[in-house]
Amino acid sequence: MSHEVEQRSLARYLEEHNLKHTKQREAILEVFLSATGHITGEEIYRQVKEKHPNIGYTTVYRTMKLLCDAGLSSERHFDDGIARYEIAHEHHDHLVCVRCGKIIEFECSMIESAQDVIAARYDFRVLRHRHELYGHCSSCRED
Amino acid sequence: MSHEVEQRSLARYLEEHNLKHTKQREAILEVFLSATGHITGEEIYRQVKEKHPNIGYTTVYRTMKLLCDAGLSSERHFDDGIARYEIAHEHHDHLVCVRCGKIIEFECSMIESAQDVIAARYDFRVLRHRHELYGHCSSCRED
DNA sequence: ACTGAAATTGAATGTGATTTTCAATTTCAC
């Protein structure tokens, strides 16, 4: 509950694409939205399983792919190679704490414009980018 | 041949770590160094196989890991998730052409310093970063 | 509410890159 906007957004996507509204999809959307973000498929699976013990891994992966297609989520891969799903919003980049695993989002127009310079230098047409800073967050540095 | 510096560097690493000097390791180093860079394990395997038909996948992967530990190579993962090995050198970032797969290295001090600003803002200690621009290279845009 | 065609589900199985296992082989210090 309390994610009415996204629920409606999913419902619209399903209707427009002749797809069906199921308990599983609703449950997975709910878990995904309630997470702090950057949750893995495995974590979603475990949490959905609590309320829907019969749900399968397959459905979780398929539904997350659906949510990505619907524009509600986007899939990210950090250095461990495991897919993580974040709530879709404005372009941004990430700080990843290698100790506690915390992922912080940031945006920086200075970097964006620097990229334009690089692209021009190599006559390259940039479609997207990924920029990740790996290190230690402040709370992991407090002894 | 003609990669004497690296051969000596590997030899030194092997000695220091009580590891052994083998034909396979030499052959893999040779193929790796002769590549244009950003070669996959599979590609190394195929090329080494030409001169050493009995070599196994396993040895290639193990040896590339060794070369990384020895500081001669570094492993990179781009969006396709497949490990690529590049010749270790100064820090740099990458432009990746999503059409032809070409990988161009670049460095940009403007971006590096912008990162410091971000790190300070979040009180984050950056250990390393990855910055990849995906798009179309100039030759892929020529119709 | 009822029906049935189409979509969905989930268990089992497949996939693909890489890793591990392990018996046989090779290296190298003595």
Add this chain to the structure above:
DNA sequence: GTGAAATTGAAAATCACATTCAATTTCAGT
């Protein structure tokens, strides 16, 4: 040359995720 320790390679395991397919569920049309 000898033998202990490292290395090799074939086969099997792993790990995250994708595909298959028979059984179930949804929902538009009645």
